[in-house]
Amino acid sequence: MKIWVVPMALTTMMLAACSPRVALEAPKEPITINLNVKIEHEIRVKVDKDLDALFDKESGLF
């Protein structure tokens, strides 16, 4: 009976040691993705505005 205590404790320790690492890595990705999307979105909105001005201007281009 006592023989099981050591491996069980080890497993628990390993699981405990592993879980913080996973938790640390998880937030990295969404932050990077969000930044990229934000920059692209901002540029998109600015270009959209510039294009609207081009369309509305009496330039006869559209």
Place this chain on the structure above:
Amino acid sequence: MKKRLWTLAAALMLPLAAFAMTLDQAKSQGLLGEQPDGFLGVVKATPDAVALAQEINQKRRDAYLSIARKNGISLEQVAALAGQKAIERTAKGEYIKTPEGQWVKK
């Protein structure tokens, strides 16, 4: 002197008016249509329509390029966004080109 000023004013206004009308005419007559790449395409090739498309596409390219430089993106990206917008704004009954390359009446 006054007459000369009027002539100048008329000369300045004429190309703009003729230009705008011709593009609208060309579109409503089904000669020119909007493409997803942001440039005018020739649906029915008459010499006038081809010349007009060339002239306007050159001006569009210049305008796209300045917007692209201002925002630090490529000419193609600006042109594609413009194409999307132009197709959205196309009136019913006028021609638009599908991404597959076919002319359809909106």
